[in-house]
Amino acid sequence: xxxxxxxxxxxxxxxxxxxxxxxxxxxxxxxxxxxxxxxxxxxxxxxxxxxxxxxxxxxxxxxxxxxxxxxxxxxxxxxxxxxxxxxxxxxxxxxxxxxxxxxxxxxxxxxxxxxxxxxxxxxxxxxxxxxxxxxxxxxxxxxxxxxxxxxxxxxxxxxxxxxxxxxxxxxxxxxxx
Amino acid sequence: xxxxxxxxxxxxxxxxxxxxxxxxxxxxxxxxxxxxxxxxxxxxxxxxxxxxxxxxxxxxxxxxxxxxxxxxxxxxxxxxxxxxxxxxxxxxxxxxxxxxxxxxxxxxxxxxxxxxxxxxxxxxxxxxxxxxxxxxxxxxxxxxxxxxxxxxxxxxxxxxxxxxxxxxxxxxxxxxxxxxxxxxxxxxxxxxxxxxxxxxxxxxxx
Numbered sequence: 001x002x003x004x005x006x007x008x009x010x011x012x013x014x015x016x017x018x019x020x021x022x023x024x025x026x027x028x029x030x031x032x033x034x035x036x037x038x039x040x041x042x043x044x045x046x047x048x049x050x051x052x053x054x055x056x057x058x059x060x061x062x063x064x065x066x067x068x069x070x071x072x073x074x075x076x077x078x079x080x081x082x083x084x085x086x087x088x089x090x091x092x093x094x095x096x097x098x099x100x101x102x103x104x105x106x107x108x109x110x111x112x113x114x115x116x117x118x119x120x121x122x123x124x125x126x127x128x129x130x131x132x133x134x135x136x137x138x139x140x141x142x143x144x145x146x147x148x149x150x151x152x153x154x155x156x157x158x159x160x161x162x163x164x165x166x167x168x169x170x171x172x173x174x175x176x177x
Numbered sequence: 178x179x180x181x182x183x184x185x186x187x188x189x190x191x192x193x194x195x196x197x198x199x200x201x202x203x204x205x206x207x208x209x210x211x212x213x214x215x216x217x218x219x220x221x222x223x224x225x226x227x228x229x230x231x232x233x234x235x236x237x238x239x240x241x242x243x244x245x246x247x248x249x250x251x252x253x254x255x256x257x258x259x260x261x262x263x264x265x266x267x268x269x270x271x272x273x274x275x276x277x278x279x280x281x282x283x284x285x286x287x288x289x290x291x292x293x294x295x296x297x298x299x300x301x302x303x304x305x306x307x308x309x310x311x312x313x314x315x316x317x318x319x320x321x322x323x324x325x326x327x328x329x330x331x332x333x334x335x336x337x338x339x340x341x342x343x344x345x346x347x348x349x350x351x352x353x354x355x356x357x358x359x360x361x362x363x364x365x366x367x368x369x370x371x372x373x374x375x376x377x378x379x380x381x382x383x
Contacts (some may be wrong), residue, residue, distance in 0.1 A: 027192030034199035041206035052231040052346060072196065077298055080355070133238035134355045140241070141223040141351035144375055148225040162359075172257065 053147060057160065068142060074120045075129045078109070079167050081176030082137030087110060093166045101174050104145050113153040130155050133163040137177055217284055217304050218247045220350040220367070224380035231376060237331050237343050238376070239324075240284065241357055242350035245311030248327050250343070251333075254278045258334035259309035259327065262287060265327055271296075286311045314360050325364050329366055332368070345373040 062161075072091045079087045081101075086109050089096035097110050102108045120128045132152055134143055171177035185370055220242040233251070240247040250256050257280040264271050267289045271279070275296045279285075286294050286309040295303060302308070313323045328345075335343040345365060351357055 024189070026189075027196045031196050031199055033193055034196065034203050038199060038202050039207060041203070041210055045206060045210045049227065050231045050376045051227045051349075051379050052229050052379050053225055053227040053372045054229065054372065058369045059369065061369060066346070073349045082346070111207040134359075136356050137356070139351065140349040140355065140358050143355060144223040144225055144351075144377055147375070148377075152226060160362075 004142045029082050053151075055142065056162075057146070070129050071124070071126075074124050074126055075117050075131060075169075076113075077131045077133060077165065078146060079171055080132070080134040080138035081171045081174075082135070083176055084142065085176040086146070086170055087174055087176060089170075090116070093164060095172065096170070098168060099174070101176060104142070105147070108151060109146070110131065113149065117153065117155065127157060128155055130158040132158060132160050133167060134160075135163050135171055135177060136170060137171075189252065190250050193316075197327065199224060205381065215308075216244060218286060219306075219307050221346060221352075221376050222376055223351040224349060225375075225377040228376060228379075229374075231346065231374070232344070235335065235341050235343060237335075237368070238284070238345055238346045238348050239328075239361055240348045241353050241361060242284075245309070246308070246324060246333075246357075247284050247288055248312055248324065248360060249284035250331050252335070252339070253280040254338050256282070258302055258338060259331045260292075262330035262333060263326060266330070269293065273352075274341045285309065288313055314357075314364065321367070322364065323366050324361075326365065328370070329368055332370075344378050345370055347373060348376040 004103055012032075027104060048126055076088060077093070077096075079089075085101055086104065087099055087101050088109070089099040091097045100112070102112055113128075119129045120126065132143075132146055134146075134148070147158075168177060220240055233253060237248070237250045240249065250259065257276055260271060260276055260279045263269075269289060270290070271293065271366050275293065278296050279292075282296070282303070285292070287293060288310070291310075295309065302341050312327060316322045316325075335341055347358070347361060362373075365371075
């Protein structure tokens with residue numbers, strides 16, 4: 001095993017003595033096993049804890065009059081369509097400015113967010129307001145992804161809202177519904 | 178000239194101390210590890226860059242997958258009290274034994290009418306995939322859905338027993354379609370639970 005015979009080649013002739021057995025046990029295998037198990041438990045305990053993404057929704061107001069009005073020019077509406085695609089536009093749905101179909105991820109929606117945050121800040125001096133409207137064709141993963149992106153670009157004012165028929169039409173027109 | 182003899186050293190290292198440390202750490206990790214509960218509805222949660230950990234106590238989790246909805250509460254006494262309240266509301270009586278068994282079941286997903294049957298199964302049968310059909314989430318005849326009452330009664334129970342407001346988590350399958358999620362959020366909002374969290378797996382920022 002891990003121990004070399006270091007006794008030297010002596011013992012020529014002479015009396016035959018009973019060999020003294022070493023009291024040392026080879027612990028290498030045992031240590032190997034112990035570290036393997038440590039690694040296993042370390043990885044499983046830290047990976048097992050799920051993360052919680054906090055969501056805060058506004059109170060559901062029955063009378064619409066109290067609802068806060070937000071300026072059109074700093075509102076970005078993000079429609080989650082099918083096929084893992086997003087369509088976003090500025091302003092209102094009757095007169096959408098630059099509706100664009102885009103992908104999720106760093107080069108897709110995140111770039112659009114960063115771009116618009118800067119543009120809105122420059123134009124109005126205020127922060128961007130993001131409204132997220134998932135369509136019936138989008139999945140739960142899409143919803144989590146878009147909130148994750150919003151968290152990454154740090155948009156403080158955002159809301160989750162129901163999609164309207166006009167917006168579904170817009171998605172259909174662009175073939176992602 | 179006499180040749181200098183270099184004494185040969187043993188290559189064996191004393192492993193005792195290392196072994197001690199290794200087993201000490203091993204014991205620590207085994208003791209701190211929380212055993213994962215078997216879930217009747219396994220879901221593949223989407224990943225996000227959120228770093229906040231899910232708290233371990235006083236949490237009600239709504240699991241959504243394959244169009245089915247399961248409900249679980251972390252505290253045993255809350256589960257028991259919640260069952261008593263539900264049994265009053267829907268008029269299904271439960272025996273003391275059944276209540277005790279229910280308080281040990283972490284997650285369930287059957288209509289209230291089938292609950293008795295599921296409680297009396299053994300653990301292995303209960304966790305068979307496809308056996309539990311999910312809690313009804315649609316309102317019937319102007320009556321709010323069963324899930325609505327489970328949530329409401331769980332909140333009452335937590336308030337009465339622990340004087341704490343229950344926190345809600347939604348644990349959905351990545352592929353679950355949005356309309357189901359929308360219904361769950363609507364049920365929560367209906368009773369003014371406006372704060373909840375989505376359970377996600379960890380992912381790095383790219």
